[in-house]
Amino acid sequence: MKFKFLFALAIIFSSSAFAEKCKLEHLTELEYTDIECQFYLGTAAYRNQVYSAAVAHWKYIIESPVKYEGDSEIKASALSTVTFLIYHGLGVKKDRFKAVSRWKDAVKSGDLEARRHLGFAYSDANFRGKNLVEALGWYESIFLLVPNPEVLNESDQAVFNDAVEGSLKLKEKLSDRQQEKAKTFARTIL
Numbered sequence: 001m002k003f004k005f006l007f008a009l010a011i012i013f014s015s016s017a018f019a020e021k022c023k024l025e026h027l028t029e030l031e032y033t034d035i036e037c038q039f040y041l042g043t044a045a046y047r048n049q050v051y052s053a054a055v056a057h058w059k060y061i062i063e064s065p066v067k068y069e070g071d072s073e074i075k076a077s078a079l080s081t082v083t084f085l086i087y088h089g090l091g092v093k094k095d096r097f098k099a100v101s102r103w104k105d106a107v108k109s110g111d112l113e114a115r116r117h118l119g120f121a122y123s124d125a126n127f128r129g130k131n132l133v134e135a136l137g138w139y140e141s142i143f144l145l146v147p148n149p150e151v152l153n154e155s156d157q158a159v160f161n162d163a164v165e166g167s168l169k170l171k172e173k174l175s176d177r178q179q180e181k182a183k184t185f186a187r188t189i190l
Contacts, residue, residue: 035061051091076109137185139167
């Protein structure tokens with residue numbers, strides 16, 4: 001089950017996923033109400049830009065109880081993914097503050113990707129809560145949690161690499177003192 005889920009995450013975040021048809025044959029093994037099935041259905045809707053349907057599938061996951069090993073990770077990813085849609089106003093009303101709050105909840109569930117999203121949000125000129133020190137801190141927290149990125153799956157490696165890129169851009173804008181504040185902040189959010 002975990003392999004299928006990680007495969008789905010890789011599909012969502014790979015650029016080729018947007019060009020290829022969704023292969024849903026494996027869903028015949030799952031019940032429609034299974035959260036893994038719902039994740040795949042949400043992924044298919046997202047890739048076809050039917051964002052409101054994607055949100056409905058992923059909200060179902062968020063509200064479902066944990067039944068099987070791996071369900072917690074799927075729920076955390078669904079929360080982070082729906083939150084991405086909320087942040088950008090895709091299929092739902094745009095609410096950046098709500099999105100940031102939800103990503104913080106996803107962080108508590110262990111979602112590494114939510115940390116990357118928070119790094120982006122706090123560095124986004126369109127976010128009224130913009131704070132470059134906190135943005136760098138969210139990226140730095142990823143590096144503290146994952147000192148050896150080679151052990152990550154493909155999806156989390158992409159998150160790590162995005163965090164590296166984001167942190168390098170922010171370090172160009174911040175003083176050494178601000179960068180130290182970001183590292184201190186990062187240690188408080190582990």
